[in-house]
Amino acid sequence: xxxxxxxxxxxxxxxxxxxxxxxxxxxxxxxxxxxxxxxxxxxxxxxxxxxxxxxxxxxxxxxxxxxxxxxxxxxxxxxxxxxxxxxxxxxxxxxxxxxxxxxxxxxxxxxxxxxxxxxxxxxxxxxxxxxxxxxxxxxxxxxxxxxxxxxxxxxxxxxxxxxxxxxxxxxxxxxxxxxxxxxxxxxxxxxxxxxxxxxxxxxxxxxxxxxxxxxxxxxxxxxxxxxxxxxxxxxxxxxxxxxxxxxxxxxxxxxxxxxxxxxxxxxxxxxxxxxxxxxxxxxxxxxxxxxxxxxxxxxxxxxxxxxxxxxxxxxxxxxxxxxxxxxxxxxxxxxxxxxxxxxxxxxxxxxxxxxxxxxxxxxxxxxxx
Amino acid sequence: xxxxxxxxxxxxxxxxxxxxxxxxxxxxxxxxxxxxxxxxxxxxxxxxxxxxxxxxxxxxxxxxxxxxxxxxxxxxxxxxxxxxxxxxxxxxxxxxxxxxxxxxxxxxxxxxxxxxxxxxxxxxxxxxxxxxxxxxxxxxxxxxxxxxxxxxxxxxxxxxxxxxxxxxxxxxxxxxxxxxxxxxxxxxxxxxxxxxxxxxxxxxxxxxxxxxxxxxxxxxxxxxxxxxxxxxxxxxxxxxxxxxxxxxxxxxxxxxxxxxxxxxxxxxxxxxxxxxxxxxxxxxxxxxxxxxxxxxxxxxxxxxxxxxxxxxxxxxxxxxxxxxxxxxxxxxxxxxxxxxxxxxxxxxxxxxxxxxxxxxxxxxxxxxxxxxxxxxxxxxxxxxxxxxxxxxxxxxxxxxxxxxxxxxxxxxxxxxxxxxxxxxxxxxxxxxxxxxxxxxxxxxxxxxxxxxxxxxxxxxxxxxxxxxxxxxxxxxxxxxxxxxxxxxxxxxxxxxxxxxxxxxxxxxxxxxxxxxxxxxxxxxxxxxxxxxxxxxxxxxxxxxxxxxxxxxxxxxxxxx
Numbered sequence: 001x002x003x004x005x006x007x008x009x010x011x012x013x014x015x016x017x018x019x020x021x022x023x024x025x026x027x028x029x030x031x032x033x034x035x036x037x038x039x040x041x042x043x044x045x046x047x048x049x050x051x052x053x054x055x056x057x058x059x060x061x062x063x064x065x066x067x068x069x070x071x072x073x074x075x076x077x078x079x080x081x082x083x084x085x086x087x088x089x090x091x092x093x094x095x096x097x098x099x100x101x102x103x104x105x106x107x108x109x110x111x112x113x114x115x116x117x118x119x120x121x122x123x124x125x126x127x128x129x130x131x132x133x134x135x136x137x138x139x140x141x142x143x144x145x146x147x148x149x150x151x152x153x154x155x156x157x158x159x160x161x162x163x164x165x166x167x168x169x170x171x172x173x174x175x176x177x178x179x180x181x182x183x184x185x186x187x188x189x190x191x192x193x194x195x196x197x198x199x200x201x202x203x204x205x206x207x208x209x210x211x212x213x214x215x216x217x218x219x220x221x222x223x224x225x226x227x228x229x230x231x232x233x234x235x236x237x238x239x240x241x242x243x244x245x246x247x248x249x250x251x252x253x254x255x256x257x258x259x260x261x262x263x264x265x266x267x268x269x270x271x272x273x274x275x276x277x278x279x280x281x282x283x284x285x286x287x288x289x290x291x292x293x294x295x296x297x298x299x300x301x302x303x304x305x306x307x308x309x310x311x312x313x314x315x316x317x318x319x320x321x322x323x324x325x326x327x328x329x330x331x332x333x334x335x336x337x338x339x340x341x342x343x344x345x346x347x348x349x350x351x352x353x354x355x356x357x358x359x360x361x362x363x364x365x366x367x368x369x
Numbered sequence: 370x371x372x373x374x375x376x377x378x379x380x381x382x383x384x385x386x387x388x389x390x391x392x393x394x395x396x397x398x399x400x401x402x403x404x405x406x407x408x409x410x411x412x413x414x415x416x417x418x419x420x421x422x423x424x425x426x427x428x429x430x431x432x433x434x435x436x437x438x439x440x441x442x443x444x445x446x447x448x449x450x451x452x453x454x455x456x457x458x459x460x461x462x463x464x465x466x467x468x469x470x471x472x473x474x475x476x477x478x479x480x481x482x483x484x485x486x487x488x489x490x491x492x493x494x495x496x497x498x499x500x501x502x503x504x505x506x507x508x509x510x511x512x513x514x515x516x517x518x519x520x521x522x523x524x525x526x527x528x529x530x531x532x533x534x535x536x537x538x539x540x541x542x543x544x545x546x547x548x549x550x551x552x553x554x555x556x557x558x559x560x561x562x563x564x565x566x567x568x569x570x571x572x573x574x575x576x577x578x579x580x581x582x583x584x585x586x587x588x589x590x591x592x593x594x595x596x597x598x599x600x601x602x603x604x605x606x607x608x609x610x611x612x613x614x615x616x617x618x619x620x621x622x623x624x625x626x627x628x629x630x631x632x633x634x635x636x637x638x639x640x641x642x643x644x645x646x647x648x649x650x651x652x653x654x655x656x657x658x659x660x661x662x663x664x665x666x667x668x669x670x671x672x673x674x675x676x677x678x679x680x681x682x683x684x685x686x687x688x689x690x691x692x693x694x695x696x697x698x699x700x701x702x703x704x705x706x707x708x709x710x711x712x713x714x715x716x717x718x719x720x721x722x723x724x725x726x727x728x729x730x731x732x733x734x735x736x737x738x739x740x741x742x743x744x745x746x747x748x749x750x751x752x753x754x755x756x757x758x759x760x761x762x763x764x765x766x767x768x769x770x771x772x773x774x775x776x777x778x779x780x781x782x783x784x785x786x787x788x789x790x791x792x793x794x795x796x797x798x799x800x801x802x803x804x805x806x807x808x809x810x811x812x813x814x815x816x817x818x819x820x821x822x823x824x825x826x827x828x829x830x831x832x833x834x835x836x837x838x839x840x841x842x843x844x845x846x847x848x849x850x851x852x853x854x855x856x857x858x859x860x861x862x863x864x865x866x867x868x869x870x871x872x873x874x875x876x877x878x879x880x881x882x883x884x885x886x887x888x889x890x891x892x893x894x895x896x897x898x899x900x901x902x903x904x905x906x907x908x909x910x911x912x913x914x915x916x917x918x919x920x921x922x923x924x925x926x927x928x929x
Contacts, residue, residue: 061788062759175878176426205425205815210859232788235861258865276793277863278822284841285800286822288793294758 023194023226024050024073029086031065031072041298042068044250046086050194050243055220055227057237057258059273060247063295066230069247070196073228074113075103091193108135112192114216116199118179122171128155128182129167135189154185158215177208181215188219195220196228201236213240234274238262243332246270249295249306252325256333266328266340268313292365305336312365313339313349374908375411377838377916381449385809386437386777387413391446393429393436393833397882405881406432407443408833412811414777419803419810421824421841423817423856427878429833430813434779437811438472439463450777468498471770475782477762481754487765488750491738492731494773499727626653738768741805742798760791764798771802779811784819796823817860821845829853832881832889835908839915849917849924852890888920896921 031043043065050056058066071077072084075095088095090111098106107113115121123131132154133147142150148167155163158181171179180200187195197216201209217240220227229241237244237258244261246254246269254267265271275289293310296302305311308318317338325334339349353359360366381387393407407429414420422430436443439455448455450470455463474480481490630653736746742764754762763783770778780799784792800823803810814820820827821841829837829844829852837850848854879885885892891901900920908918911925 061790206817206861207425207856207859210861213861233861234789235863238861238863238865262863262865273790274863276790278793278796278816278818279863280818280821280845280857280860282822284821284824287800288797288822290793290797291790292794294760 022049022051023091024048024228025087025089026069026073027087029069029072029084029088031068031077031082031084034081034083035299038299042250043072044298046247046250046252048245048252048255050226050228052226053221053224054243055217055229055241057241057244058228058230058247059232059234059237059244061232061273061291061295063249064247065250065298066247067198068250070113070198070228070230074107074111074196076113105139108139108190108192110192111194111196112187112190114180114183114187114195114197114200116202118176118183118203119171121183122179124171127168127170128174132167132182132185132189135186139190151185151189154189155182158182158185158188158219159211160185175208176204177211180204180208180212184212184215184219188223191223192225194226194228196230198230199232200229202231202233209236216240234277246273249302250298251306251336252334253307253337254333254335255325256328256330256335260330260333264328264330264333264342266333266335266342267337268311268339268341268346269307270335271341272310272312289364305338310365312353312359312363313337313341313346315339315349315352374918376908376910377835378411378413379415381413381452383415384413384449385416385451386811387447387449388433388437389447389449391433391436391448392444393432393441394444402882405833405884407436408884409446410830410833410835412828412835412838414809414811416776416809417803417807418825419812419823421820421827422811422813422830423815423820423827424830425815425856425878427832427881428830429881430815430830431781432833433830434472434781434811434813437779438470465501468494468773469776471773471775471778473763473766473770473778473780473783476786477759477766478754480766481762481769483753483755486751486753487739488728488732488735490754490765491735491769491772492728494769495731495734496724496727498773499730623657626657734772738772739765741771741802742768743794744768758791759787760794763787763791763795767795767798767802771806774806775808777809777811779813781813782815783812785814785816792819799823817845817856829856832878832884834889835918836890837915837917837919838908839912839917843912843915847912847915847924849911849915849922850890850919851894851896851921851923854923855893888918 026049027047029043029046030041033040033042046065046069048056058069060066068077073088073090073095075084075088075098077084084096086096090106093106093110095103095106122128129148129151132151133144136142136147136150137144140147152163152167155166160166160178160181166174166178166182171182174182180203184200195216200216201212204212213236216227216229219225227241229237231237241258244254244256244258245252246261246267248269253269254261254265256265261270262274265274272289272291276291278286278288291310296306296309303322304319305314305322308314311318315338323336323338325336326340327334328340337346339346350359350363354361354363358366375389378384378387378389389411391407391410391412395404395406396402397404410429410433412420412422412433422433424430435441436446437448437455439448442456446456450466453466455466458466630650732750735750739746739749744761744764749757749765754765757765766783783799784795787795796819799810799812802808810823812820812823821844824841827837827839827841827844828835829850831852836852837844837848839849844853845857848857879889879892885902887903887905888894888897888901891897894901898921904920906918906920908916911917911922915924917924
């Protein structure tokens with residue numbers, strides 16, 4: 001392994017590398033937690049690859065396994081009660097084979113992460129400048145003075161006003177949006193080749209959310225750096241990613257290029273998520289379509305499609321056997337459903353459910369308010 | 370924005386809730402500076418309407434919601450609920466308005482007590498007000514009233530009590546052993562014990578000190594607990610007692626207490642006397658305090674009088690013994706401590722019985738409420754809040770807010786902590802409850818799409834002022850205030866073909882400690898002119914039912 005000591009933390013890595021070589025390869029990733037009730041499979045056989053310069057969105061409800069996927073890739077999960085199998089390689093380096101010491105060398109220069117709660121990921125008793133410079137001092141072995149200068153540049157590049165004074169302030173003196181900018185500056189400080197953002201805007205206001213997302217996409221395209229953006233909000237991934245993975249109960253349910261997914265979603269779960277978002281175009285007091293119930297707890301073996309109990313399209317076959325990831329018309333578009341949305345099979349399934357009383361005439365599940 | 374004015378308010382006769390010129394300021398410790406959280410906001414609601422309050426964090430929307438509830442009371446301004454002015458009410462009268470005006474909070478998990486069952490949490494408002502109706506304030510109300518005193522005293526007392534009780538017991542045993550050993554040594558049967566016997570004399574002293582300390586603590590406990598528990602329980606068990614009987618009882622108790630103190634003051638000598646006297650004073654003080662309380666508030670005299678008499682009689686028995694010759698002093702100490710403990714136990718048991726009774730009475734209503742909000746009562750009743758997901762916990766909060774059949778509910782970011790799919794469930798539930806119970810809602814949120822979905826009228830807030838008030842469909846189609854437009858542009862669209870075009874503005878809100886002059890939005894406003902800094906815009910109607918506080922609105926005649 002060689003670490004790019006020479007790479008410029010502001011400009012990112014040089015652009016001479018092959019653009020089509022995948023930066024992140026995840027193969028058959030499965031993460032299981034040992035719980036008192038038995039093993040809980042939070043991530044179940046997840047595979048995907050990510051090329052340079054692309055942004056990938058991972059979308060799903062709480063408990064769908066999206067954050068655990070990110071933490072498994074980073075190897076941030078505790079050792080004591082977690083088993084992770086499968087392959088994860090970042091720029092050809094096998095993450096699963098690394099020792100704790102080697103991992104520390106990876107975090108920062110190779111892969112960095114932005115977490116949901118900016119206050120929780122900053123050290124409250126350390127000056128902001130020192131926190132931003134810390135990674136540089138450790139990984140790039142630069143002098144204190146140099147690190148401070150770079151930290152200043154980083155704060156400026158993430159759009160923090162008067163960065164000179166901010167360097168010597170503490171996290172509590174900043175607003176939530178400014179703190180998240182600092183966290184992003186820290187993540188970017190060592191010029192990572194991959195950035196994972198886990199719900200980076202969930203704790204923030206709409207206006208600030210838009211700014212942070214813009215900042216992330218700007219940095220991503222400027223540095224030609226792949227980005228994994230994890231969120232529960234389809235609205236967040238729509239404008240800012242090239243590819244989207246929809247997860248449910250630890251499984252990939254649908255994967256497609258972003259425009260394709262929004263134009264031609266095949267998976268009933270994606271459709272249900274989409275329908276539950278209140279949209280500004282709706283007149284006020286529109287009754288929202290909801291997904292009844294809750295995601296299943298992933299303890300023990302699961303039969304059939306995991307979304308079947310909450311699905312408008314579900315037939316008896318869905319409860320019996322689990323669909324495989326099926327390719328759709330578009331390249332790179334796969335989904336996991338027997339009765340996909342917008343196909344004759346799907347329409348037929350809806351019709352059957354309507355006639356056997358599982359759905360109301362309007363097409364909503366019966367017994368749901 | 371940043372305007373004052375009341376052009377958007379409707380006829381006071383029609384409105385159910387009306388807040389005028391609401392100002393909330395928080396002083397910054399010691400500096401004399403103030404956080405201007407809310408600066409002159411006026412809003413009104415007609416019955417059955419939902420008002421959406423929307424704005425960024427720090428715009429004062431939550432403070433406005435809380436000011437309406439008077440937690441804390443606004444610095445100035447008027448809040449009228451059903452033509453009753455809330456700001457001039459005293460604490461007790463304000464508390465009596467709570468059943469009409471309820472609140473739902475952002476974080477459902479922390480809004481529910483993690484140590485109580487769903488059954489208790491949902492039933493509590495009902496139980497409190499049943500007790501009120503019958504003239505028996507619930508223990509929780511008493512705790513609220515005397516809680517601070519109780520907490521302080523309990524904190525001081527419980528720790529030493531825990532350590533001292535076993536110590537006192539151990540010392541007592543050692544003392545008895547040492548007495549026996551000493552006797553034998555005296556007889557010369559066991560010569561080797563003579564030296565230890567000198568040392569063993571120490572436990573005797575230790576025993577007395579420990580027991581003395583326990584008694585001291587008991588005296589304090591009377592002072593602290595005596596106000597709350599016996600009064601609450603006596604009033605619960607006996608119900609309404611006529612004030613005349615209560616006053617007589619209290620007078621008798623006071624006489625007894627004074628007699629008791631006088632009679633036993635000189636029964637002891639040396640340091641035990643002071644411990645005992647302190648104990649006596651503690652009890653007498655409680656009795657006298659109740660007497661005074663019953664004189665001041667004759668409506669409550671019945672219960673306080675009986676409680677006072679009860680304590681006085683029990684205490685009198687213990688101290689009468691103290692006057693008898695031949696009863697050892699240590700025995701009196703122990704006896705008085707035991708009587709205190711038994712009394713406390715009794716009181717707690719009775720409280721539990723009464724609580725059980727009320728819980729049984731509330732159960733049908735609690736079950737009905739849970740079913741209404743879509744939770745299965747059979748499985749949920751005995752579980753605790755942390756066993757529920759965020760969405761379910763928010764349903765519980767809604768059930769708790771609804772159980773008293775309120776008229777107005779203030780929803781402070783009720784869906785901000787929830788997932789999109791769950792958010793839709795809760796929004797639909799609120800709409801359904803509104804239709805079913807004819808509720809009037811104040812809905813506070815930072816997500817415009819959510820606010821639009823639930824509101825009949827939306828007020829956009831910025832830095833403690835109102836920018837724009839309009840019907841949601843108009844506001845979203847044609848925002849008149851530049852700030853409304855900024856907020857709208859920031860909404861993420863679930864459609865990749867719509868490019869996010871956020872109007873570029875200075876990132877952060879100005880400090881509410883020193884807000885900008887004139888229009889408060891001018892520092893971030895793309896259209897700001899000199900006039901905006903010098904003159905604060907007044908709210909005016911720019912289109913039918915669309916009110917805006919801006920010199921250069923984007924809608925209406927003035928718009929270019």
